[in-house]
Amino acid sequence: MIEASFGVKHYRxxxxxxxxxxxMNFFAVECPRFFGPTLREKLADELINLFEALAPERTRIKPGQMLWNALDKNTRGDAPRRRYVPVVLTVVCEDDVEQLIQGARMTKISENAIARLIREAYEQGGILSSRDLALILNRETTWTSERRKRYEAEHACVLPHTGALHDMGSCVTHKTTIVRKVVLERKDxxxxARECNHCQASVDRYLKDYHRVKTLYKLDQDIEFIHLATQIAKHVIKQYIALIEEEEKTS
Structure with a gap:
């Protein structure tokens, strides 16, 4: 059996x-005995043509905006019954152009645009992943992820994306950011939780894990032991240890 390529696994x-x-999926799920693949595709095409004729896109979308089906923020991307919500996203706006005119660097515009896209989707009930952003902006996922992280670091915030809210992917820096705000900045x-678009239970869990790591670290235990004892990922433990050392310097 030929293994599926990275592109198939990642984007299909x-x-x-x-x-x-x-x-097509609606017909397959709701009317599985009535419509085969060919008829489902034909019906989908006809419905789309009818919709576009009655509601031209130019009456719904402003210049620089696009329509995207985002993952419903109340469902996970790895859930068997994923739900999507249509969101209008501003890919480029007049202010972006004005900033470029004033000499701003494109990297800065890109970071601001990514933050805007994530926030717009969340405000409309959706949530974007790095893959979504990569598809929208025709970039690699590593590029969009790096730009998002730069924005979060510069603005000391956590954007409401899938990695932060659903603990998916390789995103872990949001945990350190949240703990830092409580431990070092002395915030409630x-x-x-409100600032970082997190539920209280998640914030409490991050703080609990941080103190578990801190207790073992104070007992001179190494990362391997802490990982085995707590089942917390090693790269998260390393970030927490760095925060513990920073906390000690400021105390």
Missing amino acids: SAKARFLKPVL PAVV
Whole structure:
């Protein structure tokens, strides 16, 4: 059996959020005995043509904006029954152009645009992943992830993306950011939860894990032992240890 390529594994499921696949999937799930693949595709095409004729896109979307089917923020990307919500995203706006005119660097515009896209989707009930952003901006996922991290570091915030809210992917820096706000900045955990778009239970769990790591680290245990004892990922433990050392310097 030939193993699927990286492109197939990484991007194939992303097609499910576009209108035609959504319609075809609806017929497959709701009317499995009535419509075969060919008829489902034909019906989907006809419905799309009818919709576009009655509601031209130019009446719904402003210049620089686009429509995207984002993952519902109340469902996980790895859930068997994923839900999507249509969101209008501003890929480029007049202010972006004005900043470029004033000499701003494109990297800065890109970081601001990524933050704007993530926030716009969240405000409309959706949530974007690095893969979503990469597809929207025609970039690699590593590029969009790096730009997002730079923005979060510069603005000391956690953007509401899948890695932060659902603990998916390799994103862990949001945990350190949240703990830092409570431990070093002395903010109330409830305030931090609101600032970082997290539920109180998640913030409490991060703080609990941090103190578990701190207790063992104070007993001169190494990372391997702490990992085995707590089942916390090693790279998260390393970040917590760095924060513990920073806390000691400021105390």
